[in-house]
Amino acid sequence: MKNAVSGLGLAPDAAMITFPIDLFVPGSDLAPLKARKNEFYDGLTQWKSDYAGSEGAAPMLSVEGATYEDALAKANHLYITNLWGDGLPVWPATRERVDWILRGTPLARAHRIGKFPPRGGVTTVETCAIALAMAGGRPEYLPVLIAAVDAFLDPESNAEQLQAASGSAFPVVIVNGPIAKQIRLNSGFGCLGPDPQQPAGASIGRALRLIQQNVGGALPGIGAMANYGGLRYTNVVFAEDEASLPDGWLPHATRRHGFARDTNSVSLAFANGGTNIRRRGAKKETPEEDATQGMYRMADFMRVPNMPGLIGYEKGTPGILMIPGVVANAMAALGWTQQSICEFLWEHSKIPQSNLKRAGATAWIEIDASAVTRASLALDPWPITAKPENFVLIVAGGGHPTNSWWLQGYSPRVLGRLIQVPETFEELLTEADRDLGCGSDYCRV
Amino acid sequence: MVKLEFFDPSGTLEVTQAHAPRLSSLAGSKIGFVSNEQWQAFRTLPLLKEMFEADYPGIRMLPIDTFPQGNANIGSEEVARLVRESGVDAVIIGNAA
Numbered sequence: 001m002k003n004a005v006s007g008l009g010l011a012p013d014a015a016m017i018t019f020p021i022d023l024f025v026p027g028s029d030l031a032p033l034k035a036r037k038n039e040f041y042d043g044l045t046q047w048k049s050d051y052a053g054s055e056g057a058a059p060m061l062s063v064e065g066a067t068y069e070d071a072l073a074k075a076n077h078l079y080i081t082n083l084w085g086d087g088l089p090v091w092p093a094t095r096e097r098v099d100w101i102l103r104g105t106p107l108a109r110a111h112r113i114g115k116f117p118p119r120g121g122v123t124t125v126e127t128c129a130i131a132l133a134m135a136g137g138r139p140e141y142l143p144v145l146i147a148a149v150d151a152f153l154d155p156e157s158n159a160e161q162l163q164a165a166s167g168s169a170f171p172v173v174i175v176n177g178p179i180a181k182q183i184r185l186n187s188g189f190g191c192l193g194p195d196p197q198q199p200a201g202a203s204i205g206r207a208l209r210l211i212q213q214n215v216g217g218a219l220p221g222i223g224a225m226a227n228y229g230g231l232r233y234t235n236v237v238f239a240e241d242e243a244s245l246p247d248g249w250l251p252h253a254t255r256r257h258g259f260a261r262d263t264n265s266v267s268l269a270f271a272n273g274g275t276n277i278r279r280r281g282a283k284k285e286t287p288e289e290d291a292t293q294g295m296y297r298m299a300d301f302m303r304v305p306n307m308p309g310l311i312g313y314e315k316g317t318p319g320i321l322m323i324p325g326v327v328a329n330a331m332a333a334l335g336w337t338q339q340s341i342c343e344f345l346w347e348h349s350k351i352p353q354s355n356l357k358r359a360g361a362t363a364w365i366e367i368d369a370s371a372v373t374r375a376s377l378a379l380d381p382w383p384i385t386a387k388p389e390n391f392v393l394i395v396a397g398g399g400h401p402t403n404s405w406w407l408q409g410y411s412p413r414v415l416g417r418l419i420q421v422p423e424t425f426e427e428l429l430t431e432a433d434r435d436l437g438c439g440s441d442y443c444r445v
Numbered sequence: 446m447v448k449l450e451f452f453d454p455s456g457t458l459e460v461t462q463a464h465a466p467r468l469s470s471l472a473g474s475k476i477g478f479v480s481n482e483q484w485q486a487f488r489t490l491p492l493l494k495e496m497f498e499a500d501y502p503g504i505r506m507l508p509i510d511t512f513p514q515g516n517a518n519i520g521s522e523e524v525a526r527l528v529r530e531s532g533v534d535a536v537i538i539g540n541a542a
Binding site: 006008009010011012014015023024025026028030033034037040041044045046047048049051053058059060061062063064065066067068070071072074075079082084092093094095098115116119120121122123124126127130131134210214215367368369 | 446447448449450451452453454455456457458459460461462463464467468469470471474476484485488489492493496497500501515516517518535537540
């Protein structure tokens with residue numbers, strides 16, 4: 001609530017009466033409401049804001065220790081006690097480290113990207129650099145983070161709701177263009193997890209999460225009511241495996257946003273879950289059987305009443321399907337295209353109306369803000385999204401044909417942003433080679 | 446001693462508008478409700494209305510459904526306009542969870 005009002009430009013407190021959740025569940029005892037009625041009366045007549053203000057430049061904090069290790073520990077304690085950490089060790093965002101990271105952008109330090117919802121913290125390039133410093137990031141990661149933050153703050157992202165809501169939304173950042181490989185962002189084996197050879201995704205995603213929490217106010221149980229908050233330590237940041245795209249297939253950013261091939265860009269969507277799908281056959285399937293059975297199995301995973309996903313029914317996405325390059329090429333050889341795959345999934349993930357009704361899902365569709373979504377109730381079976389083009393189909397993942405991955409959507413839009421790098425970007429990459437090893441394919445284990 | 450100086454990561458806030466002034470009295474005032482129809486609002490808000498009416502004779506409490514309800518509506522400019530045009534002295538907004 002404090003977040004919500006400060007995000008609207010009001011002082012970050014409000015005349016609010018809060019109760020334990022028990023009052024808000026079916027069949028609840030309303031006695032606490034009666035007992036505290038005077039608080040409502042006072043809220044309308046007596047309440048005053050106590051907010052003293054916090055405008056101006058980001059202040060500096062300091063700690064002292066007998067040794068550097070001692071000071072580092074105290075800095076981490078201070079981050080935690082101020083509710084700015086995530087439980088893992090952070091690099092203190094010293095001026096030296098922040099200045100180093102700011103070399104990664106042509107934008108001015110004070111360049112304002114927007115106000116991060118719902119708390120409304122002013123978010124500048126420096127804000128991003130501070131978070132990236134804390135997350136163990138490097139200068140060459142900063143352009144991707146800035147583009148992701150800019151997409152996040154798009155009014156159409158619905159970030160204000162998704163930051164606070166109980167449905168555990170997390171941002172998914174898909175990078176296209178040569179920058180992915182240049183900064184060591186994974187598109188292959190283990191691309192959604194930790195990877196010391198390609199560590200960029202973890203730092204960028206963790207920095208975005210720290211901004212969401214520290215600047216946007218998405219603090220668990222206070223500003224973010226996500227029941228579970230899965231995948232929120234680092235969010236999800238990965239690259240499309242463009243080198244493995246079959247002939248005739250387009251990079252996602254080209255297909256969805258119209259960005260020219262080999263343009264550096266991010267696509268940002270929200271998801272509320274992720275699951276592995278074993279799509280490969282187990283016996284003596286023909287290539288055609290292997291492809292078709294795998295497609296049916298993926299559609300079966302999608303055929304669920306994902307009510308949060310309704311916010312993206314018309315213009316967003318039901319989810320992000322990742323298939324490895326080896327699978328994409330096998331399917332392309334059989335004549336499958338990106339469009340025909342999405343059409344197959346759309347057709348075969350439809351849910352019978354009888355299933356929607358018995359689960360009460362029809363009520364959620366009836367109250368949706370979108371007329372297109374409400375009108376979809378007339379369809380039986382019910383498509384899980386308004387049109388096949390809403391599926392996000394990405395070629396990514398290790399070069400192995402067994403699995404695909406489905407990130408269930410919770411996203412009113414899929415937002416694209418171009419990535420801006422500084423003229424000195426090559427120097428930064430050379431320094432990264434010096435610090436982290438050569439980074440090219442032949443160096444990888 | 447080793448000293449480490451680092452940035453506060455929380456960003457700054459901008460207060461661009463003041464909270465509405467409080468009412469001098471509830472007696473004779475006109476109060477509305479803006480409801481998202483969630484979290485037992487169909488029970489809690491009518492109870493609040495009853496309590497206000499019982500404790501402040503002469504108060505004018507608008508029906509709960511005077512303004513469009515639901516999460517999809519209550520943040521809209523249209524609802525804000527309807528609230529302003531209704532001439533209410535204050536509104537109670539509920540329920541968040």
